[in-house]
Amino acid sequence: xxxxxxxxxxxxxxxxxxxxxxxxxxxxxxxxxxxxxxxxxxxxxxxxxxxxxxxxxxxxxxxxxxxxxxxxxxxxxxxxxxxxxxxxxxxxxxxxxxxxxxxxxxxxxxxxxxxxxxxxxxxxxxxxxxxxxxxxxxxxxxxxxxxxxxxxxxxxxxxxxxxxxxxxxxxxxxxxxxxxxxxxxxxxxxxxxxxxxxxxxxxxxxxxxxxxxxxxxxxxxxxxxxxxxxxxxxxxxxxxxxxxxxxxxxxxxxxxxxxxxxxxxxxxxxxxxxxxxxxxxxxxxxxxxxxxxxxxxxxxxxxxxxxxxxxxxxxxxxxxxxx
Amino acid sequence: xxxxxxxxxxxxxxxxxxxxxxxxxxxxxxxxxxxxxxxxxxxxxxxxxxxxxxxxxxxxxxxxxxxxxxxxxxxxxxxxxxxxxxxxxxxxxxxxxxxxxxxxxxxxxxxxxxxxxxxxxxxxxxxxxxxxxxxxxxxxxxxxxxxxxxxxxxxxxxxxxxxxxxxxxxxxxxxxxxxxxxxxxxxxxxxxxxxxxxxxxxxxxxxxxxxxxxxxxxxxxxxxxxxxxxxxxxxxxxxxxxxxxxxxxxxxxxxxxxxxxxxxxxxxxxxxxxxxxxxxxxxxxxxxxxxxxxxxxxxxxxxxxxxxxxxxxxxxxxxxxxxxxxxxxxxxxxxxxxxxxxxxxxxxxxxxxxxxxxxxxxxxxxxxxxxxxxxxxxxxxxxxxxxxxxxxxxxxxxxxxxxxxxxxxxxxxxxxxxxxxxxxxxxxxxxxxxxxx
Numbered sequence: 092x093x094x095x096x097x098x099x100x101x102x103x104x105x106x107x108x109x110x111x112x113x114x115x116x117x118x119x120x121x122x123x124x125x126x127x128x129x130x131x132x133x134x135x136x137x138x139x140x141x142x143x144x145x146x147x148x149x150x151x152x153x154x155x156x157x158x159x160x161x162x163x164x165x166x167x168x169x170x171x172x173x174x175x176x177x178x179x180x181x182x183x184x185x186x187x188x189x190x191x192x193x194x195x196x197x198x199x200x201x202x203x204x205x206x207x208x209x210x211x212x213x214x215x216x217x218x219x220x221x222x223x224x225x226x227x228x229x230x231x232x233x234x235x236x237x238x239x240x241x242x243x244x245x246x247x248x249x250x251x252x253x254x255x256x257x258x259x260x261x262x263x264x265x266x267x268x269x270x271x272x273x274x275x276x277x278x279x280x281x282x283x284x285x286x287x288x289x290x291x292x293x294x295x296x297x298x299x300x301x302x303x304x305x306x307x308x309x310x311x312x313x314x315x316x317x318x319x320x321x322x323x324x325x326x327x328x329x330x331x332x333x334x335x336x337x338x339x340x341x342x343x344x345x346x347x348x349x350x351x352x353x354x355x356x357x358x359x360x361x362x363x364x365x366x367x368x369x370x371x372x373x374x375x376x377x378x379x380x381x382x383x384x385x386x387x388x389x390x391x392x393x394x395x396x397x398x399x400x401x402x403x404x405x406x407x408x409x410x411x412x413x414x
Numbered sequence: 415x416x417x418x419x420x421x422x423x424x425x426x427x428x429x430x431x432x433x434x435x436x437x438x439x440x441x442x443x444x445x446x447x448x449x450x451x452x453x454x455x456x457x458x459x460x461x462x463x464x465x466x467x468x469x470x471x472x473x474x475x476x477x478x479x480x481x482x483x484x485x486x487x488x489x490x491x492x493x494x495x496x497x498x499x500x501x502x503x504x505x506x507x508x509x510x511x512x513x514x515x516x517x518x519x520x521x522x523x524x525x526x527x528x529x530x531x532x533x534x535x536x537x538x539x540x541x542x543x544x545x546x547x548x549x550x551x552x553x554x555x556x557x558x559x560x561x562x563x564x565x566x567x568x569x570x571x572x573x574x575x576x577x578x579x580x581x582x583x584x585x586x587x588x589x590x591x592x593x594x595x596x597x598x599x600x601x602x603x604x605x606x607x608x609x610x611x612x613x614x615x616x617x618x619x620x621x622x623x624x625x626x627x628x629x630x631x632x633x634x635x636x637x638x639x640x641x642x643x644x645x646x647x648x649x650x651x652x653x654x655x656x657x658x659x660x661x662x663x664x665x666x667x668x669x670x671x672x673x674x675x676x677x678x679x680x681x682x683x684x685x686x687x688x689x690x691x692x693x694x695x696x697x698x699x700x701x702x703x704x705x706x707x708x709x710x711x712x713x714x715x716x717x718x719x720x721x722x723x724x725x726x727x728x729x730x731x732x733x734x735x736x737x738x739x740x741x742x743x744x745x746x747x748x749x750x751x752x753x754x755x756x757x758x759x760x761x762x763x764x765x766x767x768x769x770x771x772x773x774x775x776x777x778x779x780x781x782x783x784x785x786x787x788x789x790x791x792x793x794x795x796x797x798x799x800x801x802x803x804x805x806x807x808x809x810x811x812x813x814x815x816x817x818x819x820x821x822x823x824x825x826x827x828x829x830x831x832x833x834x835x836x837x838x839x840x841x842x843x844x845x846x847x848x849x850x851x
Contacts, residue, residue, distance in 0.1 A: 289593075289594055289597040290593040290594060290596045290597045290650065290651075291590050291593045291594045291597070306596075306597040306598070307597075307598075331559070331560045331561045331587075331590060332590065332594075333561065333594065334554075334560070334561040334562055334563040334564060334565075334566075334594075335563050337563065337566070338563040338564075338565050338566050341565060341566060341569075342565050342598075
């Protein structure tokens, strides 16, 4: 398969390290395949045998419950063998370098490594040292491609298309890999993206990615189709980026007053885990008609199954080339 | 003193020399106010004589100008009521022709919280004297590390943000403060002084300090901070104002920053264009100020900055200190001087010394500072608040302990003969001060 191929059924990359650089067709392939799994996951028998004999390692250098579980379920439902490795049980604590860990795992012939790491770029570094496929499950403040894909799938199923939608991403953009992956994906698929945050939570020159920047919720949310809230990642903050939770919620927390500026049927999204009363009002988060936060979680499993499927398909060909 | 419930009567101020720098007006004429507002201003508004039922005040040729707007005032209340209360502060202000003032957050408790801000606003309203506005602190407790709740403070009335007498020294915190403030387009006000360079200093570093054997504060302490903050403002796009600049080089840095289009402004205080380091003389603690009185070349640069517009406004930098804080060896005495009651007269020295026209000088203490802080007032135009003063620019008087209303008497101009006397101060249409002959 050639890079930039217009084949509408396959995905021409060995790894899924990020959204940046993917073409609209490649994103569409992943979303189309995910659709099938959404239906399958709603059946009583959710299990397939597509990945029988394949070994998938969830390698998480950062705490995670939902993403790790989602990948684990995705792998198991496709019939693969899934192993979870987290930093507390690994030899990283004993001083092994990232590359040594990669080499060690590689020697065990896994087929897919799903990696989360607190440092931007670490997953790519690791991918360069292994023979298997690597899925980035979040690297520092860089990318979280499956989150952007599941967000896109959620929107596409509700709105039919991403093209032409006005999407507002609100909150801690600086520390968010979810924001970066979503910006790339939404822009690639023809949506318009606005970022709403205090200036301290917006990284330098972010507007050059092609987004519109707002500092107040009222004007930023005006006429929006989609409102994506981000979690305040206080664990990543060194020094004060804002004065207090109380002030943050007053000006940037999503409540019904601020939401009134968006379109009446605007969807509310959040990658989780939510901090109620910090970035989002509990009532809004639980709004049955408009909040699709739980649907996002459901789409997550389907999207990850699709990613595992396309990458292992490619793997067969890669391994042939290597031997 | 109590809350004024009365509605001020329709009043005509006639036979005045009307000075309104905001509209470049300097003309004989009259002003008509009704209730708390100005209704009309001009040379010919009473061609047919003042309308009946109107109270008439004959200015007898004296100047009628907008009330002064003083953007740097230290209140002793809450926390230091023995130095100044909001009542004595208000009386000193109106006797100095000041109708609006902005108080620093260096109170005890610090104005880093909505409740302190609202306490001061409520107390000031109760006295019904000069209008009191407040700065909010940039950092909690003025400690220079954690940002204060600027958004909520502004919602409660904070007009801008500053750590007051303290320089915000940590570059990362200053960057975040400018960045965060730019979110709401708030103004950050910096007391520009590199604290490590100034540490231990008592007066301007130089020959005089050397002769007196006092540790010096190098002019560079101000320059370095100004230059650093200009860079940070450039990076963040934040609005930055330097308070009481005192050195030639800092002023030229601001001049350059303004020319390159940055949103930088600054003010100075009367001591920095009317006095120099020689005023310290024989260890006069009333001349111990922060920033310190500088060299003659700096004083002249301040005047040049005022003339060419580099310096946007003049503020009194009123810092009341009691006798126990000033009647001490120079090194142990507190920094700061009072200024509310000398702001007008000393500013008028710029006119008497032929540096500038009266209207320009009045602009520097009225509509220019009001504009900087986004305050109402400072203009003699219809529908503006009826905040005005009547003064005679020529009448001389001497600054003495007895002539001052402030609770503290530490004026750096103590003993100085000055010219220009406030005869009447009107706020929201109510006469709150009349000079007694």
